[in-house]
Amino acid sequence: xxxxxxxxxxxxxxxxxxxxxxxxxxxxxxxxxxxxxxxxxxxxxxxxxxxxxxxxxxxxxxxxxxxxxxxxxxxxxxxxxxxxxxxxxxxxxxxxxxxxxxxxxxxxxxxxxxxxxxxxxxxxxxxxxxxxxxxxxxxxxxxxxxxxxxxxxxxxxxxxxxxxxxxxxxxxxxxxxxxxxxxxxxxxxxxxxxxxxxxxxxxxxxxxxxxxxxxxxxxxxxxxxxxxxxxxxxxxxxxxxxxxxxxxxxxxxxxxxxxxxxxxxxxxxxxxxxxxxxxxxxxxxxxxxxxxxxxxxxxxxxxxxxxxxxxxxxxxxxxxxxxxxxxxxxxxxxxxxxxxxxxxxxxxxxxxxxxxxxxxxxx
Amino acid sequence: xxxxxxxxxxxxxxxxxxxxxxxxxxxxxxxxxxxxxxxxxxxxxxxxxxxxxxxxxxxxxxxxxxxxxxxxxxxxxxxxxxxxxxxxxxxxxxxxxxxxxxxxxxxxxxxxxxxxxxxxxxxxxxxxxxxxxxxxxxxxxxxxxxxxxxxxxxxxxxxxxxxxxxxxxxxxxxxxxxxxxxxxxxxxxxxxxxxxxxxxxxxxxxxxxxxxxxxxxxxxxxxxxxxxxxxxxxxx
Numbered sequence: 001x002x003x004x005x006x007x008x009x010x011x012x013x014x015x016x017x018x019x020x021x022x023x024x025x026x027x028x029x030x031x032x033x034x035x036x037x038x039x040x041x042x043x044x045x046x047x048x049x050x051x052x053x054x055x056x057x058x059x060x061x062x063x064x065x066x067x068x069x070x071x072x073x074x075x076x077x078x079x080x081x082x083x084x085x086x087x088x089x090x091x092x093x094x095x096x097x098x099x100x101x102x103x104x105x106x107x108x109x110x111x112x113x114x115x116x117x118x119x120x121x122x123x124x125x126x127x128x129x130x131x132x133x134x135x136x137x138x139x140x141x142x143x144x145x146x147x148x149x150x151x152x153x154x155x156x157x158x159x160x161x162x163x164x165x166x167x168x169x170x171x172x173x174x175x176x177x178x179x180x181x182x183x184x185x186x187x188x189x190x191x192x193x194x195x196x197x198x199x200x201x202x203x204x205x206x207x208x209x210x211x212x213x214x215x216x217x218x219x220x221x222x223x224x225x226x227x228x229x230x231x232x233x234x235x236x237x238x239x240x241x242x243x244x245x246x247x248x249x250x251x252x253x254x255x256x257x258x259x260x261x262x263x264x265x266x267x268x269x270x271x272x273x274x275x276x277x278x279x280x281x282x283x284x285x286x287x288x289x290x291x292x293x294x295x296x297x298x299x300x301x302x303x304x305x306x307x308x309x310x311x312x313x314x315x316x317x318x319x320x321x322x323x324x325x326x327x328x329x330x331x332x333x334x335x336x337x338x339x340x341x342x343x344x345x346x347x348x349x350x351x352x353x354x355x356x357x358x359x360x361x362x363x
Numbered sequence: 364x365x366x367x368x369x370x371x372x373x374x375x376x377x378x379x380x381x382x383x384x385x386x387x388x389x390x391x392x393x394x395x396x397x398x399x400x401x402x403x404x405x406x407x408x409x410x411x412x413x414x415x416x417x418x419x420x421x422x423x424x425x426x427x428x429x430x431x432x433x434x435x436x437x438x439x440x441x442x443x444x445x446x447x448x449x450x451x452x453x454x455x456x457x458x459x460x461x462x463x464x465x466x467x468x469x470x471x472x473x474x475x476x477x478x479x480x481x482x483x484x485x486x487x488x489x490x491x492x493x494x495x496x497x498x499x500x501x502x503x504x505x506x507x508x509x510x511x512x513x514x515x516x517x518x519x520x521x522x523x524x525x526x527x528x529x530x531x532x533x534x535x536x537x538x539x540x541x542x543x544x545x546x547x548x549x550x551x552x553x554x555x556x557x558x559x560x561x562x563x564x565x566x567x568x569x570x571x572x573x574x575x576x577x578x579x580x581x582x583x584x585x586x587x588x589x590x591x592x593x594x595x596x597x598x599x
Contacts, residue, residue, distance in 0.1 A: 172418075175442040176372070179461035183378035234372050272371075275397050275420045 011059075019051035020044070022126075026075055028285025039101070046097050054090040054117040054123070055130045062131075068138055079131040089123030094119055121263055126212075169206050170264055173231075180233050195233055198226040206257065213323060214253035217284060217293075221245055223283060224263050231267055238265070245284040252291055254345065255319050262295040262341050265312045270297035294340060301332055301339040316343075364475070367410040368394040369401045370440065371419045375461065379414055379440065382463060384443065386472055398422035402430065410435055412475060414459075417441045425498050429532065432542055434505060439470050449501055458506065458527070470560035480485070489542050497523055499530030508547070512561040512577055514539060516554045524581075549593060550588040 020198050031040060062068060067078055070335070095116055099107050106115075177199055184192035205223045209215070228241050259282065266280050278298025285292050313332065320328040324346060333340040366389050370376045371468035376394045383389050392408045397419050404410070405547065413435050425447075428434050439458035440517040441447050457471045487584040489495070491509035498504075506525050513524040516536040521530050540550055550556045564576040573585040573593060585593050 171443040175461050176375075179442060179463075180372065180374040181377065182462050183381075184376035186375065186381065187374070235372065238371060272418070273420050275399075277420075 005285065015052050016048070020046040023047045023051065035073060042101070044203050047094065047100075047119075050090050050093050050097075050123075051126065051130075054086045054093075054127060055134075057132065058127060058131060062134065068135070068142075075135065078339050079135070079153070083124050083131060087127050088120055090123040090127065091116070091120035094123070145243075151287035169203070172268075173264065176234055177230050180230075182241065184233065191233070195230060198230050201226045202230070209256040212256055215256040216250065217245070217252045218250035219255045220254055220259050221250075221282070221284075223257075224260050227260060227263065228280070235267075235271060235277055238274075240273055240277070240279040242279060242281035243283075244281060246286060249284050249286065251293060252347070254291075254293065255323055256318055258343065259293055259295065261312050261316055262343070264292075264339070265351065266295050266297035268298035269301075274298060286347055287344075289347055290344045292344040293345070296335070296338050296340045298337070301334050320345075364388055364411045365390050365392045366412040366413045367392060367401065367404055367406065367425070367435075369396075369398075369419070370394075370414075370416040371396050372416075375416070375440075379463065380399060382465060382468055386469075394447065398424075398430075401427055404430065405435070412414040413437045414440055417444055418445045425496075425503065427582050428496035429498060431533075432495055432558060433489050434496040436475055437496075437505070438475075456503070488544055490544060491547055497530045497532050499532060502530065504528065504530065508543065509558075509560070510550075512558045512579060513581065513583070514548070514556040546596070549589075549596060551583045551589060551593075557583050562597075565597070 026046060027040070061082055067075055148231040181192050181195045184195060202223060232239050261282060263282060271278050271280065280295065280297045313330065317330050318344070320330060327346045328344060330343045332339065366374045368379055368391060370570045380391050383391055392410055395404050398421055412544060415424045415437050415518055417439060418441065424439065429438065439447070440461060440463065441458060442461040448458065457474060459467055459471060467570065489508055494505045494507050496503065496505055511523055511525045514536060515522040517531065519533060520531045521534045521539065522531050522599055536556060539589060540556060547559060548556050549559050557577065561577045561579065562575055563578045566574045566582060568574040571590055573586040573590045575583045575585050
């Protein structure tokens with residue numbers, strides 16, 4: 001612990017300086033009003049010493065019994081108790097010193113009563129204030145540290161989101177789309193324009209997605225449609241598309257870009273590999289208390305072959321686990337000559353999502 | 364030069380064809396949407412140059428090349444394929460990224476060798492100048508046959524030794540032997556075929572065989588059955 005030594009130094013210098021200044025201020029009125037007396041420096045040192053020692057013991061209590069970890073009310077009780085006990089000890093110490101150092105003066109301990117009580121109460125109050133300052137300081141430091149940790153977590157999140165964004169902006173798709181658009185500029189300028197609009201919609205959506213945990217299914221379907229429109233430009237008659245989405249589900253929250261990722265997978269591993277192309281059908285339905293999103297494509301799924309699809313599926317599964325815990329799952333399997341990928345989400349989702357992940361976070 | 368464009372996207376083929384229009388030395392003789400079509404076209408048209416997309420349904424661009432002996436000159440065209448691009452960069456093969464930058468296209472074309480393959484020449488047998496395409500894992504090579512000193516059979520694969528490289532490719536030694544010029548490549552034994560121009564030293568070996576040392580120090584045993592033929596060849 002390299003930070004310990006300078007912190008300890010700071011503690012002691014603060015203690016000495018604060019108690020000394022405090023005691024000087026306390027004694028100032030008496031000092032100014034009367035003639036200077038030789039014992040003043042001694043009294044000052046003694047008082048400051050009592051303050052330093054008693055508050056140091058107080059600090060030891062804080063550390064030994066881990067008071068800083070306690071709840072506010074419990075901490076308060078202990079501070080009161082500690083101030084009472086230590087204040088009594090410190091007060092008695094002061095009174096004792098007074099009696100020893102100034103035998104000629106009025107005895108505090110022997111005479112009992114008001115004077116002693118005053119001293120005890122003032123020490124209790126001083127130590128209580130000391131403790132409050134101590135606690136406040138630690139709260140500030142801790143909140144700073146927490147802020148820092150929060151920032152770090154946020155940075156990590158951002159990096160994750162960026163990686164996510166990069167994977168969502170599937171470069172193979174992007175560059176092929178741009179290439180096709182360039183060909184269309186001469187062949188069919190109107191279609192080229194439309195394609196640029198579609199591509200912009202996809203880009204915009206991918207950027208916006210970074211900020212959101214879920215989006216309404218209807219929005220996600222729109223993106224998938226744009227994406228498939230663009231892919232049709234590339235694959236032409238080789239790509240056939242079907243949608244079968246329950247209109248009731250339009251407003252249901254789903255993780256953004258998830259359906260999109262699955263559709264991309266279906267194209268990349270299904271359609272793109274078949275010379276004759278094939279069909280992709282996208283579905284969304286309610287099944288008991290789950291919402292089932294499905295992507296079906298012509299082709300054959302085999303685990304061994306998928307080099308790229310493994311990543312897509314793994315990412316999707318991770319995201320599902322992150323948002324829904326164990327209440328969602330993703331399955332992929334061969335089904336009557338097609339590959340069927342199904343995502344099951346809790347329905348209705350509103351009360352099922354794990355705490356801490358707002359469904360539609362504030363922008 | 365006769366060129367063939369191979370890409371599964373019609374628009375991509377069309378765009379490339381348009382971009383090639385200003386280059387008078389390039390004559391696009393055909394286009395193919397997949398490896399099978401490409402093979403037919405190549406057999407029919409004998410192009411000198413292929414513009415080849417890597418990602419295609421069925422066999423990909425690399426697999427097509429592996430099936431071609433000899434391989435024509437090739438400019439790879441790909442949208443984005445980290446693995447392919449890495450392979451190109453390792454061996455300095457020319458590739459274009461889609462959408463194609465006209466300046467890059469021009470420089471790729473200027474780098475092509477202008478040795479035009481003979482019109483209608485029968486391509487049954489490969490000469491020493493002919494190149495074959497080899498791919499092993501992430502690496503790929505175009506290698507002229509004159510640079511290959513040794514083919515070695517390893518199960519269903521053949522190890523091809525040239526320079527310091529020794530890629531393992533899925534081919535059969537018997538098929539290779541049929542295509543190669545017997546005056547250049549000699550089947551020393553069941554498992555090995557040597558390039559005769561790399562032979563350094565020959566010594567008699569047990570039971571009528573020969574021991575043949577290559578210029579690189581590799582020793583190849585010539586079986587008794589082949590030894591006679593070998594002596595005939597070398598005495599010419």
